Amino acid sequence: MNFLSVVTPELLLVCTVLAPGIVFLVVAAAWLVGWKPAEKTFARITNGTFAFSALMFAALLLRMFQGGLTSLSAGKGNWYEVHTFRIPLTLFVDRLSVPLVALTVVLCGMVGVFARRYLHRDPGFYRFFLLLHLFAFAALLVFTAASFDLLIGGWELICVTSVLLIAFFQQRPAPAKNSIRVFATYRACDVGLILGAFLLHHATGSTLYESVFSGSWPTQGSAVQGGLATAIGCLLLFAAMGKSAQVPFSGWMPRAMEGPTPSSAIFYGAISVHVGAYLLLRSQPILAASPVASAVVVAVGVCSALHGTLVARACTDAKTSLAYSSVSQLGLIVAEIGFGFSWLALAHIAGHAIVRTLQFLKAPSALHEFHGMHAAAGGHLAPTGSHYERLLPAKAQSWLYRLAFDRGHLDTVIDRFFAGALTRFAVRMTSLEVRWAHTRTMAGVLRSERRFND
Amino acid sequence: MTELAAPVLTAAVVLPLAAALAAIRVRQDSHAQRVTVAAIGASLLLGVEAVREVMSTGGSLLPERWMWLGWEWFAVDGLSAVLMVLFPALALVTLLAAPRRDVDRRFLITALVIVSGTLATYSSQNLLVFLAGWTVSLLPFLMRGRHGPWFAISRFTMMGSAGALCVAITINGMSAAGAGQADWFSMAGLSHGAGNPWVFGALVSAAVLRTGIFPAHRSVAASLGAGAVLLSTLLMNAQMGLFLMARLAIPLFRDMAAEVLPWLFGLALFTCLYMAVLGLAERKPGALLATVFVSQSAGLFAGLLTATAEGVTGALLQWIVLTVCATVLTVVHRCLQARTDGHAGEEAYMGLAARTPRFAAFFAVSALALVGMPGTLGFSGEDLLMHGALSVHPWLGAALPIAIALNAYHVFRLFARLFLGKESGSLSSVPDALPRERWALSACLVALVWLGVAPAQAVYLRAPAARAILGHAPAAESHFP
Structure with a gap:
């Protein structure tokens, strides 16, 4: 049998996606029953996994290039099926997902190499590498899912790995608190994705991209139009706002910086924050079918870009400043998607991911590098951005500074008027119920109880 | 197949109840625990047998052949068969993993009574x-x-x-x-x-x-x-x-x-x-x-x-x-x-x-x-x-x-x-x-x-x-x- 006929492009795609997931499952199960590999061994396994995935993907690209294919589907049949509802187990790559899959495999591998030394002898070394594998699998699943249902699977796994890595330094209470906050934001926004996927299912009978969209990316048409397209577009935007830290949900981004630097780089610089933008890019035909949804996307993007750049200037530490710079860039990407500049947004995502990963990985030595640059410039490094400030009156400058310093008051508003109100309602209802339990209404029950016990 | 080949359901219900009675007589907690684990384990195996028989018929209702007092007491179908396995399995996990300070004779007898009562409800006809x-x-x-x-x-x-x-x-x-x-x-x-x-x-x-x-x-x-x-x-x-x-x-x-x-x-x-x-x-x-x-x-x-x-x-x-x-x-x-x-x-x-x-x-x-x-x-x-x-x-x-x-x-x-x-x-x-x-x-x-x-x-x-x-x-x- 010819070897090349066995190694089909479909198999190469499946191997690319599944490799980190299988390694995660095997190592996690072995650890659960008592096996703990040496740091060196685990690092080698990680390097081997991502090298294997990269090789498989390179081979896949070669085969697609040779065959003149612009997209490829792998897998037939359904993951599960109930009556007319079915979740197809199909992976899919096209011109949109190829660069993102390549970025994921390469950057995860690089971060793995970096983290081997960065986390050497850290008590959470194994945890980090386990979660890195799970994250890589989840991100690859999002980028190669052929349906919104399968995409939700990867999407939620990214959420879990993200919050577990934010709580990585578990001996401090701050990461624990911040991980809870990030988890709450993620899960609240995921409701939008679930409802959006349901509406798509209802409208087209399936959430497979081939049922929802016609043609090939980026010149696709949408099967849903009018008010339904607006509703679905807005729901998907809501989900993307959570993952890509758009206003008013951007408050989780600086909190997520509690995690180790390699995880900040891969999650909040490179891959995870761009997943929301990917969702919008993937559903761009739906947005294009609704001027209202497109306008909302542009408005959210522009607001986030302005908010990000304003707050980043008032931040006092490198990672938070980088986080808000990311928010700003993501806002621009979202606005580009709203305007329909799909290729520009994709190039922006790729460029931003690479640059931001580098910046995050260099953040721990940023002060050292600044001193080097300062000395090389003869001690005359001028602060940037001051020429913008001069354009504003002093009163506006101080007002904007206060606004930026409290990060646009967004967290305060959410805490006071939403989370706080809900908690107060819960406390009030609980106290009412407790009072009810002690009223005369229940006295009879209590009397019968006493008789029963006597 | 229109009925169960053996009285597996009766046995699955009665065994834990019998074990509860035995546990009352046993003096040491460790012996009572062994009796409990054995009884619930046996119920679990009988449940597996019930699932096997039910699934082989496509999930149809299978009564037991034995009719006490002229009434059909127990039967199993697609709804109850899986529960007949799940419930004893979870009871077994609870018993094996529970802190030892919790597992006294009273706990064991209670668990056995709950298992027996629940299985009786699941399989009742x-x-x-x-x-x-x-x-x-x-x-x-x-x-x-x-x-x-x-x-x-x-x-x-x-x-x-x-x-x-x-x-x-x-x-x-x-x-x-x-x-x-x-x-x-x-x-x-x-x-x-x-x-x-x-x-x-x-x-x-x-x-x-x-x-x-x-x-x-x-x-x-x-x-x-x-x-x-x-x-x-x-x-x-x-x-x-x-x-x-x-x-x-x-x-x-x-x-x-x-x-x-x-x-x-x-x-x-x-x-x-x-x-x-x-x-x-x-x-x-x-x-x-x-x-x-x-x-x-x-x-x-x-x-x-x-x-x-x-x-x-x-x-x-x-x-x-x-x-x-x-x-x-x-x-x-x-x-x-x-x-x-x-x-x-x-x-x-x-x-x-x-x-x-x-x-x-x-x-x-x-x-x-x-x-x-x-x-x-x-x-x-x-x-x-x-x-x-x-x-x-x-x-x-x-x-x-x-x-x-x-x-x-x-x-x-x-x-x-x-x-x-x-x-x-x-x-x-x-x-x-x-x-x-x-x-x-x-x-x-x-x-x-x-x-x-x-x-x-x-x-x-x-x-x-x-x-x-x-x-x-x-x-x-x-x-x-």
């Missing part, structure tokens, strides 16, 4: 057996000491559920006698009362009270959070209210169900969301877990009432997930309480992950599976459940994903409080999961992940039950525009 199993499984709970007004109210609620069931069976028996039927208490004979709204009302009341649907929500949560939590969780895992709806109320009262189910569906969804919101005010880990369990149970109840293939199958899958996850979460929490002298989760952050990483892993995976983490059966179950609820009523159905998101927040908050944060100096000697705990809990996680990666197997196992419920359920009226 006779209404008297159904009522006896329902009541017997409640007896240990009713006999427990007092734990404040909430516990009193929850005891009243449980007694109310048994009373309502008793009323339904009595009215039905009277109408059967009036109609000149010989077998007053056969399950099939319940259709004599199909036109009687009192019978239907009493059955629904019993199911609502036992599951903890509003206004019984708080009392059921209190029953889970007080006293011996492992036994309370075992009792909740039986999910008798759901079983009553699936076995009797929906199939046998088709016309009345068509009118009542939409209202009940709304009430169940309200309970699901309301309990999830109330969780925000809970600070004690046990009470918070109980709140989440009741909220999730109400979600299952709503799924069952959608009368759609997705909703019913989702509810049946989530039934497995809820019971497995509740067992793991309660056992881990109880083990930690035993190791920390009852303070697990009372402090702001306990930082136990450093000392007990495996417990942390068990807790995290099962907590997230409960709220639909991908890679576990919870993902498929929640997905189907939400599709079912949303397809029946999109506005009301939207409460379900919101409630699940809130419950996810609660379980992660609890995980953070137990396992994250600075480790207290007094907890430096807390040991991680012992081998017996590790293997028992690992088996639960493997089952969740295995069925999560290949959910088609779970769907296949539950398909006959879903078909049976849907075959009898009135078609749901979709409110989708």
